[in-house]
Amino acid sequence: MFNFKKKEAQPSREKKQPKEKGNKLEIFDFSGDTAISVRDVDLYYGNFQALKKISLEIPKHQITAMIGPSGCGKSTLLKTLNRMNDLVEGCRVEGKIIIGGRDIYAKDTDLSALRKNVGMVFQKPNPFPMSVYDNICYAPRTFGIRAKSALDEIVERSLKQAAMWDELKDRLNKSALGLSGGQQQRLCIARALAVQPEIILMDEPTSALDPISTGKIEELCLSLRDKVTIVIVTHNMQQAARIADKTAFFLLGEMVEYGDTEQVFSAPKDKRCEDYITGRFG
Amino acid sequence: MIKINKTKVQDAFAKYIFIVCACMSIVAVFGIIGYILYASVPAFRDIGVFNFLFGTLWNHGLEDSDRWDITQIYGILPMFVNSIIVTVMSVVIGGAIAIFTACFMVFWCPDKFHLRYAGKNKAVAKFVAWFNKINLRSIFDQIIKLLAGIPSVIYGYFGLSVIVPILSAINGGNTGLGILACSLVLAIMILPTVASLTKNALEAVPEQYYEGALALGNTKAQAAFNVVVPAARSGIISALILGIGRAVGETMAVNMVSGGRALFPTGLFSFIRTLTTNIVMEMSEAKTGSTLESALFATGFVLLVLVLLINLSINLVPKEFKGKRGHKVLKGDANADIRFVKKGLVPEILKYVAIACGALIAFTLVYLIVFILVNGIPHITWNFLFGESTRTTPTLLPSFISTGYIILISLAIALPIGIGAAIYLSEYSKPGSKVVSVIRTFIDTLAGIPSIIFGLFGSLFFAGLLGGRCTLAGAFTMVLVILPTIIRSTEESLRAVPMSLREASYGLGAGKFRTIFKVVLPNAFAGIATATVLSIGRIVGESAALVYTAGMLRTTVPNALNPMNAAPTLTVFLYMCWAEPMAANPAMGVAEVGLNQAYATAVVLLVITAILNLLVYLIERHVKKKKG
Numbered sequence: 001m002f003n004f005k006k007k008e009a010q011p012s013r014e015k016k017q018p019k020e021k022g023n024k025l026e027i028f029d030f031s032g033d034t035a036i037s038v039r040d041v042d043l044y045y046g047n048f049q050a051l052k053k054i055s056l057e058i059p060k061h062q063i064t065a066m067i068g069p070s071g072c073g074k075s076t077l078l079k080t081l082n083r084m085n086d087l088v089e090g091c092r093v094e095g096k097i098i099i100g101g102r103d104i105y106a107k108d109t110d111l112s113a114l115r116k117n118v119g120m121v122f123q124k125p126n127p128f129p130m131s132v133y134d135n136i137c138y139a140p141r142t143f144g145i146r147a148k149s150a151l152d153e154i155v156e157r158s159l160k161q162a163a164m165w166d167e168l169k170d171r172l173n174k175s176a177l178g179l180s181g182g183q184q185q186r187l188c189i190a191r192a193l194a195v196q197p198e199i200i201l202m203d204e205p206t207s208a209l210d211p212i213s214t215g216k217i218e219e220l221c222l223s224l225r226d227k228v229t230i231v232i233v234t235h236n237m238q239q240a241a242r243i244a245d246k247t248a249f250f251l252l253g254e255m256v257e258y259g260d261t262e263q264v265f266s267a268p269k270d271k272r273c274e275d276y277i278t279g280r281f282g
Numbered sequence: 283m284i285k286i287n288k289t290k291v292q293d294a295f296a297k298y299i300f301i302v303c304a305c306m307s308i309v310a311v312f313g314i315i316g317y318i319l320y321a322s323v324p325a326f327r328d329i330g331v332f333n334f335l336f337g338t339l340w341n342h343g344l345e346d347s348d349r350w351d352i353t354q355i356y357g358i359l360p361m362f363v364n365s366i367i368v369t370v371m372s373v374v375i376g377g378a379i380a381i382f383t384a385c386f387m388v389f390w391c392p393d394k395f396h397l398r399y400a401g402k403n404k405a406v407a408k409f410v411a412w413f414n415k416i417n418l419r420s421i422f423d424q425i426i427k428l429l430a431g432i433p434s435v436i437y438g439y440f441g442l443s444v445i446v447p448i449l450s451a452i453n454g455g456n457t458g459l460g461i462l463a464c465s466l467v468l469a470i471m472i473l474p475t476v477a478s479l480t481k482n483a484l485e486a487v488p489e490q491y492y493e494g495a496l497a498l499g500n501t502k503a504q505a506a507f508n509v510v511v512p513a514a515r516s517g518i519i520s521a522l523i524l525g526i527g528r529a530v531g532e533t534m535a536v537n538m539v540s541g542g543r544a545l546f547p548t549g550l551f552s553f554i555r556t557l558t559t560n561i562v563m564e565m566s567e568a569k570t571g572s573t574l575e576s577a578l579f580a581t582g583f584v585l586l587v588l589v590l591l592i593n594l595s596i597n598l599v600p601k602e603f604k605g606k607r608g609h610k611v612l613k614g615d616a617n618a619d620i621r622f623v624k625k626g627l628v629p630e631i632l633k634y635v636a637i638a639c640g641a642l643i644a645f646t647l648v649y650l651i652v653f654i655l656v657n658g659i660p661h662i663t664w665n666f667l668f669g670e671s672t673r674t675t676p677t678l679l680p681s682f683i684s685t686g687y688i689i690l691i692s693l694a695i696a697l698p699i700g701i702g703a704a705i706y707l708s709e710y711s712k713p714g715s716k717v718v719s720v721i722r723t724f725i726d727t728l729a730g731i732p733s734i735i736f737g738l739f740g741s742l743f744f745a746g747l748l749g750g751r752c753t754l755a756g757a758f759t760m761v762l763v764i765l766p767t768i769i770r771s772t773e774e775s776l777r778a779v780p781m782s783l784r785e786a787s788y789g790l791g792a793g794k795f796r797t798i799f800k801v802v803l804p805n806a807f808a809g810i811a812t813a814t815v816l817s818i819g820r821i822v823g824e825s826a827a828l829v830y831t832a833g834m835l836r837t838t839v840p841n842a843l844n845p846m847n848a849a850p851t852l853t854v855f856l857y858m859c860w861a862e863p864m865a866a867n868p869a870m871g872v873a874e875v876g877l878n879q880a881y882a883t884a885v886v887l888l889v890i891t892a893i894l895n896l897l898v899y900l901i902e903r904h905v906k907k908k909k910g
Contacts, residue, residue: 025499025623025624084493084496084497087496111496111501112499112500112501112624113499113624114499115496115498115499115500116498116622119497119498120497122490122494122497126490127494128491128494128495128509128513129491129512129513130512138495138498138508138509139498139499139500142498142500142504142508142626143499143622143624144621144622144624145620145621145622147618147619148613149613149614149615149618150615150618150619150620152612152613152614152615153614153616153618154614154620155612155614156612156614157614169612172612188494192498195498195499196622
């Protein structure tokens with residue numbers, strides 16, 4: 001009898017616990033207006049300092065472009081945002097990067113959860129040597145989704161979001177390697193979308209593509225803007241001007257200028273940024 | 283005018299010489315297959331193909347008996363079945379361990395130790411600092427290469443004195459020889475081949491696949507086992523097929539732990555005889571021209587066909603992903619329960635399996651080496667190594683001499699032919715040329731032929747030509763064995779010479795001949811040196827091809843000095859230490875004196891193998907340094 005209360009109390013606690021465990025992937029809270037907040041970040045490759053005291057706030061559901069000459073650290077910074085630079089030997093990060101209310105460089109960070117929420121698209125399209133269907137299902141499957149109906153739903157939704165459904169619905173079973181370069185890259189975006197990330201990082205996603213495919217990817221970015229936050233590194237300044245809401249200019253590991261794209265391109269505050277944008281170097 | 287003509291003639295002449303060299307491999311393959319088929323015709327004719335292939339009794343001792351007909355006593359079905367069973371078991375065990383080991387080497391083998399030492403003892407601190415500098419990955423690479431280089435007879439002894447006693451204990455004190463022992467020894471032997479080829483396949487998978495999987499939230503283990511390993515599957519399957527080919531063709535080590543009865547297996551510990559061991563066991567009793575001899579050649583022919591079929595099946599492995607069937611109609615359910623949860627226990631478990639396999643391999647090698655050294659070093663004496671050899675107390679000196687002869691003679695023949703063939707393949711071939719692909723197929727075929735087949739061929743052809751088993755016959759046989767290695771390794775290094783160097787030479791007006799000899803070959807020197815060292819290793823480790831060509835006979839130094847006499851090489855001598863007491867009394871096993879000699883010989887062989895491996899490592903490092 002006197003256990004009764006405890007017994008009643010337990011179920012509610014148990015319910016909470018599995019929920020926490022089950023939702024371990026959703027440890028990030030993206031309700032605020034800022035998606036990513038970078039605070040005083042220094043990054044070293046061995047003894048070489050690749051990033052110097054970078055601080056910036058990336059707003060939610062907008063497109064932020066990072067521009068600058070080669071070797072300025074823009075790709076490096078992008079890779080710190082989902083910790084892909086962990087793969088680089090001798091890479092050390094100081095400072096804080098807050099995503100969804102958490103410091104992602106804290107020791108207890110769950111990399112799977114982080115990368116599920118912060119997807120990435122690479123410079124060269126990298127579809128797996130599997131069918132289109134299996135490529136998109138790859139991440140959902142690793143996150144425990146096995147039901148065919150759910151997977152079908154994800155494939156259809158992701159491909160529709162990536163505006164590829166009509167092109168690909170009849171060749172879902174064909175190898176993804178048989179697609180054109182532009183299609184492969186958009187498939188990679190669809191693949192990243194399959195686990196409903198909050199943020200997608202794009203590392204020069206169009207540098208290996210022709211102008212028409214580039215245009216399609218840019219359109220895609222714009223159409224995704226109300227669902228995900230996009231951070232894009234690009235060599236192509238016109239691209240930044242065309243699609244980005246915010247633009248950050250990097251030089252030699254420093255962030256020289258950051259602001260609304262219009263302002264950065266029409267009235268840059270910093271002389272170096274102006275020189276770059278007007279084509280005096282770079 | 284005259285000069286130009288001279289160059290032209292030179293170029294044309296050289297081309298034909300290179301073509302002839304390249305065609306040698308075709309001649310060799312056809313020669314071997316044709317000759318063995320020719321020698322087995324009497325058996326097929328007298329015994330009958332059906333009786334031979336599907337007969338269940340093999341006992342040539344009954345030939346004189348009135349109750350048995352010759353068609354009844356030469357059936358190889360039990361041996362065929364045994365070969366298949368042993369191969370399957372060893373590939374399942376060895377292949378799995380090898381694939382996991384390769385995964386360990388590629389994904390989890392740490393580069394360096396990370397030991398910390400807080401104490402003040404300077405010597406210890408220095409040692410720890412030195413210890414931490416060791417490159418673990420390259421050491422593991424070397425471990426696999428060393429395992430691949432150890433002669434198979436040493437594996438036989440390892441099986442006899444380590445694996446068999448353990449199995450015997452498991453079998454409740456009864457014998458540990460038999461089918462399981464064979465499979466385990468073979469598993470260890472095919473492991474390095476499968477592991478290193480799997481490692482190459484895994485490393486050839488583009489880095490982007492791995493990164494792409496990580497960026498989708500995979501753990502490293504998930505990325506490795508869900509993306510990289512499947513992407514490398516065609517390479518892994520090819521590696522397994524090569525492993526199968528090797529297991530089917532392996533002779534000596536299997537012979538030593540098999541028990542030797544030509545019966546169908548009844549359990550894990552039943553004595554067996556495989557196709558290969560049948561040849562090596564009975565060949566010493568076969569008189570020239572007898573039905574037994576022909577039947578053994580017929581066994582060899584069946585084995586050859588089996589191995590060729592296995593090796594050719596590599597070409598059937600699809601290189602690229604082909605679409606899967608299924609998912610034709612999507613039946614997406616908008617209300618489907620899509621809840622992402624963290625999963626993936628299986629890859630994490632596999633990761634620890636991989637690490638355990640890596641540790642197991644390292645332990646096996648270290649144990650094998652320590653075991654041989656501990657048992658062998660006490661018995662190494664000056665007299666045993668270099669003393670006067672007699673029939674009653676043989677020493678290693680005649681074996682050193684015959685091994686040296688075989689190395690020198692076979693390299694002197696195989697190197698020019700091999701390099702010439704490689705030059706033709708890399709310098710004269712057009713991409714996509716049919717001739718070249720045919721030649722290459724034949725080289726691969728030659729490389730895949732088991733050494734016992736070379737031994738059979740050499741024993742009849744070369745030894746017959748030279749009037750009996752002798753060192754020279756062994757050397758000629760080994761030319762065929764090492765030729766593919768030399769061609770391939772040289773061709774690879776020729777292709778690695780940048781095109782721009784050739785263009786520069788042509789641009790200065792040099793002809794093809796001059797360009798090849800003054801520019802291309804010198805730049806490919808490292809590859810040729812590697813090929814030479816590898817060939818020496820192959821010769822030193824070879825036994826099955828030499829037992830019935832160079833001979834298995836105790837001999838004296840003066841006799842061994844004449845290459846027209848028979849003399850055992852080091853590895854054959856090691857095999858004799860087991861085979862002689864066995865021949866005297868099959869129940870006896872290895873006699874104590876023989877065993878001591880065997881371990882001492884094994885130490886010598888291990889040292890030679892280690893030195894050769896070190897040489898290859900140094901050459902490769904030298905090339906890397908030059909490039910980087």
